[in-house]
Amino acid sequence: MAVSTEKTSTKLTACERLRIGSHLSVAGELRAAIVEAIALRLGAVQIFTRNQRQWSAKPLTQSEIDEFNAACVGSVFADRSRIVSHNSYLVNLATPDADNLAKSIACERTELERCEALGIPFSVAHPGSHLGTPRKPKDPNDLDTPPSGDELEGLKRIARAIDGLHKDLKGYKVRIALETTTGSGTNLGYAFHHLGFIRSMVKAPERIAYCIDTCHVFASGYDVSTPAKAQATLARFDSEAGLAHVGAVHANDSEAPCASRRDRHAHIGEGLCGDAWFRAVLREPKLAEVAKVLETEKGDASDGRAWDVVNSERLASMGASK
Numbered sequence: 001m002a003v004s005t006e007k008t009s010t011k012l013t014a015c016e017r018l019r020i021g022s023h024l025s026v027a028g029e030l031r032a033a034i035v036e037a038i039a040l041r042l043g044a045v046q047i048f049t050r051n052q053r054q055w056s057a058k059p060l061t062q063s064e065i066d067e068f069n070a071a072c073v074g075s076v077f078a079d080r081s082r083i084v085s086h087n088s089y090l091v092n093l094a095t096p097d098a099d100n101l102a103k104s105i106a107c108e109r110t111e112l113e114r115c116e117a118l119g120i121p122f123s124v125a126h127p128g129s130h131l132g133t134p135r136k137p138k139d140p141n142d143l144d145t146p147p148s149g150d151e152l153e154g155l156k157r158i159a160r161a162i163d164g165l166h167k168d169l170k171g172y173k174v175r176i177a178l179e180t181t182t183g184s185g186t187n188l189g190y191a192f193h194h195l196g197f198i199r200s201m202v203k204a205p206e207r208i209a210y211c212i213d214t215c216h217v218f219a220s221g222y223d224v225s226t227p228a229k230a231q232a233t234l235a236r237f238d239s240e241a242g243l244a245h246v247g248a249v250h251a252n253d254s255e256a257p258c259a260s261r262r263d264r265h266a267h268i269g270e271g272l273c274g275d276a277w278f279r280a281v282l283r284e285p286k287l288a289e290v291a292k293v294l295e296t297e298k299g300d301a302s303d304g305r306a307w308d309v310v311n312s313e314r315l316a317s318m319g320a321s322k
Helices: 031-039 062-072 098-118 149-168 192-201 214-220 227-240 275-282 307-319
Strands: 020-023 044-047 083-086 122-125 175-179 208-213 246-250 291-294
Touching (some): 031 044, 031 062, 083 098, 098 122, 149 192, 175 192
16 A cells, blocks of 8 residues: 655544554554554554564664664654554463573564564553463353463463563563453453553562453453443453553454454454444543554455554544543
């Protein structure tokens, strides 16, 4: 998609004002996602700083860093809190396998180093999978009881790994943003108290943030079907983890039903989450300054506009004042 390098005008769009955007490609150059987000008049962006399916990555060059910084100047992305990264899907800080854990920590360290160099304040990360005894796919998540033995050991491994990263990367400003998950397989983070537990265990909790994925929360089993229930879910997150520590929101609808434990993103308003959930998230004062990014299918909608624009505008309409 061809995009202009012209900076945004002084009048903000609703998406820019509400910090709504999308995960965009950096194919060819890191600055490409920023340039496209500016052209689409989005208010937030998520990127992969590297190939997310490879353990190693070529070091950033100074020219790449300078070009990325230059692309942000004069736009809403001069405020770097609107930019988040997503770490490699290969990383599993909860694994009991020593070799895989070492590779995961090294990969995560590289990602944090890249974010620090680029001035990206939050790096979204799935907490990890404990790889112990799995539950049956149709068994619902238990959102109310303490973690099982396998889960507890996995959560402790995550906290120890993060402590090691923090020790190695003293003075870094970038924060790991632990993401809510659906609880498929042996994935941790499906219950809000999992995230709160990790943050309470690390020695530098101020360096830990969260990412709320609207699809994952719904598919995990939290009932957000009415305005009251959606608000209660946010209140529960606040109690068990803390909304003040949220650094990013993944705004995705869900193809799969509530409590399905299936991660299937849908276009906004075309899934099963319901408008009440998106309105609650978008109108939550404690999330007002948080980047809200789509991870939905690309391409053009039936009216010829990019899906990212259509979905962003749908979110913006739900985020408008009552």
